[in-house]
Amino acid sequence: MTGEAALSRRFVSEALQNPHNAALLERLPFLGLPDVWLVAGCLFQTVWNLQTGLAPTANIKDYDVFYFDASDLSDDAEQAVQTRVTALFSDLPIAVEAKNQARVHLWYERWFGYPYAPLQSARNGIERFLVPCTCVGLQPGPEGSDKPPTLYAPYGLDELYAGLLRPNPACPHLPLFEAKAASYRERWPWLAIEAGGLPV
Template identity: 80%
Template sequence: MSETLQNPHNAALLERLPLLGLPDAWLVAGCLFQTVWNLRSGLAHTAHIKDYDLFYFDATDLSATAEQQVQARAAALFADLPITVEAKNQARVHLWYEEWFGYPYTALESARDGIGRFLVPGTCVGLQPGPAGTAPRLYAPYGLQELYAGILRPNPACPHLPLFEAKARSYRERWSWLTLHSA
């Protein structure tokens, strides 16, 4: 996943992420796997990336207000970058997911649990800053083979098929070489 750092925004986010002081903080999802797909497609590193997601896990305050305060701090820290950064507390996802997406969602126990529940297993990736001067720590619970092969299949850990189908359609509109596979 070292190619994800060729996207200068990913590199900047990982470099500065520790400054937020968030517990169990990770750079996740689209900004990582979409950078890989862009490079494979001969596109700019940042093409088609809608936002850059930060996950953290803080069970000490599950309020929307606390999450909004973290979001404001993240927006200020990354204000010089021409991107949208979204910071989400994975400890509170179960409180809003069903109302937002229409499916029940059991409580997570870590940010890594949230990464593992993305709709497409090949997109379940996260990077966490390593100690100064070291490579970031990779978390990819289903491995990287499907990411690099462009395989889109439903994640049994999040079996919300209509949501998967919409996500897969969106991905294929941007990267037509991706292939759909059944569960």
């Protein structure tokens, strides 16, 4: 097994040590959403918790679900999905947020102050997180199979395990990066921040 494959297996195994991640991935197929993924903080922060000796669920503010449905870009349609998601996971003591990646460009600039080109898939959305090492997603294995979740980590996992935070050229919004990185390091002080190539 190559080093990259071994690291991928380790990541999936560690992400699933968070019981909420495991429950989300088990139930996501019931929603019938197109191109659906469990993404971002709930995954990489579980790994950082384990590296820090914390409980897998510590310091995780919410759990994010991405899907891609270009057939209806309305806010009402996304809210209807959110209502279903909230109901499906109502027994879990967590907040789960579902976002249709087909419509991010419609609201991103209004919320964050930067233009945002339309996405073509949920994976495309994962690629644009502010910090490259946090660009990770897990997709449930085929229904009724014992296959592990599919991992998407477009920039690899080395920087995630090294705790290296740097701006993502695919989403070069430096003030947003700096705020995000500072929030991460407040919770996991061993993380290293490189803004503009310089350690912070």
